[in-house]
Amino acid sequence: MTPTSIIVGAGAAGMMAALTAAGRGVPVLVLDAAGTVGGSLNISSGQLSAAGTVLQRRRGITDSPDAHYADVMRISRNTADPALVRLAVDNAARTLDWLTENGMEFLPEHPVEGFAHEPYTAARYYWGPDFGRSILRVLRQAFDAQVATGRITLSLNTTLTGLVLSGRRVTAVTARTPGGVRTYPATSVLLATGGYNANPELFRELSGHPAYGGNSYPHNTGGGLEAARRAGAALRGHENYLSSFGVVMDRPGLGAKMEFRHVHHPQDRAPWEIYVNTEGRRFVAEDEPSVDAREHALLEQPELRRYVVFDLRVLRESTPMITGRTNDGLRDLFDVHPMFTSARTLEGLAARTGLPVGALAATVTEYNTALGSGPDPFGRRHRPVPLVEGPFYAIRVQGASVTSTVGLAVGTDLRVRDTTGEPFANLSAAGELLGSGQLMGKSFCGGMMATPAMTFGLLYGRALAAEAGGRR
Ligand SMILES: Cc1cc2nc3c(=O)[nH]c(=O)nc-3n(C[C@H](O)[C@H](O)[C@H](O)COP(=O)(O)OP(=O)(O)OC[C@H]3O[C@@H](n4cnc5c(N)ncnc54)[C@H](O)[C@@H]3O)c2cc1C
Structure with a gap:
């Protein structure tokens, strides 16, 4: 040969x-x-980013590889490799323009700023309908x-x-x-x-x-x-390992598949619920606007896991917390799907999820008390209701990497x-x-x-x- x-x-x-x-x-x-x-x-x-592209010029967006580079280094706090980032962003428009010239279909309003990840300072984020x-x-x-x-x-x-x-x-x-x-x-x-x-x-x-x-x-x-x-x-x-802020898996254990998305971006939905780790303790302001800050907070938690904890009033009154489902539509999942648990009392919820009962009760009490009397210990601002009306619910969310x-x-x-x-x-x-x-x-x-x-x-x-x- x-x-x-x-x-x-x-x-x-x-x-x-x-x-x-x-x-x-x-x-x-x-x-x-x-x-x-x-x-x-x-x-x-397939979400792409590139600065200085034909599509940006068509939409009158001013952008440059220098600005893209500065954003990546800012978002990564200079932990990315400067030389490789430079090479990537300086040549990214070639890739995007090649795709455009060769007939790639982009969503009509793209490029956008986007906030699935920490936002860029310019609209340079593009993807296609498929x-x-x-x-x-x-x-x-x-x-x-x-x-x-x-x-x-x-x-x-x-x-x-x-x-x-x-x-x-x-x-x-x-x-x-x-x-x-x-x-x-x-x-x-x-x-x-x-x-x-x-x-x-x-x-x-x-x-x-x-x-x-x-x-x-x-x-x-x-x-x-x-x-x-x-x-x-x-x-x-x-x-540089970092996991996502988490998704709802189809089952416990390694190698499970992502089944549901918890809507955790406060830009999409200001949270009504609290997040606790496997020790039953809160670890971040649930309405922290920076997804990067939320991801780094989760990285410090055991098993990269959080439980979304709430009560009946949150289920009844808040806007949908799981993508593609109404809150009412979640009722079928509780105590059937292994990631969705409910119980009449917080003690029961702790027993069913395996969360430490004393810690979970203390966490909810602390959240409710602060809500009535002063600032939230984690600096959370959006605190619409105390969590007091049983039954209580927990959705298990797993940090993971693709x-x-x-x-x-x-x-x-x-x-x-x-x-x-x-x-x-x-x-x-x-x-x-x-x-x-x-x-x-x-x-x-x-x-x-x-x-x-x-x-x-x-x-x-x-x-x-x-x-x-x-x-x-
Ligand atoms: C669910 C998901 C969502 C993502 N979303 C985004 C996103 O929105 N934006 C973004 O920028 N990135 C995203 N990524 C990452 C991005 O898609 C990938 O990093 C990128 O496509 C990788 O391209 P690649 O050519 O390096 O590798 P791949 O496209 O993975 O190709 C590797 C190829 O090598 C082959 N291969 C593997 N081992 C061997 C071997 N030993 N011998 C021969 N062949 C082998 C595989 O079969 C495969 O065809 C996502 C990834 C996943 C999984």
């Missing part, structure tokens, strides 16, 4: 890299463990066109198992295929195998927390990261660095394999996973073509 440029992983980063290189005349071999392309875009929300699949449709069209020309050779159901090295040069990759283990000689390798959330052991090792959520792409078990680590690659971002924090160390040339800081000669990495901890630090910045994945793929494809002396 003739050595070739190999791209491992056909998700956002790998597809963009392959179609960009192939579009410039460079043949590539793309390997993917799954039976289809697209990776996480098949399930992702979320990640809106992006995938556009990538797929361009990708398939290059498969048809023969410049992309696609091998599905092909799982990378190792890298063959000569010094710091990769000479081949090994992969498991339906026909057995094969060796593919390589002139260069881009690893774009995504995160490791579908590998609970690796998740626990790298994040320091159990993998509570099972909502990630099932093929993303960290194969690329492990192969590179065995070859001597350095990892970065361990210190992306991976730790990733391969790379320079701005995307070359993988070994543990001494030296680059491998022809081994690069892009996408979630770099870890959220490098691109967003210890925070969530809107669109700073999917957009950099495609952007770095695009930059890699161009560099590969330039190296090959292909058509630019």
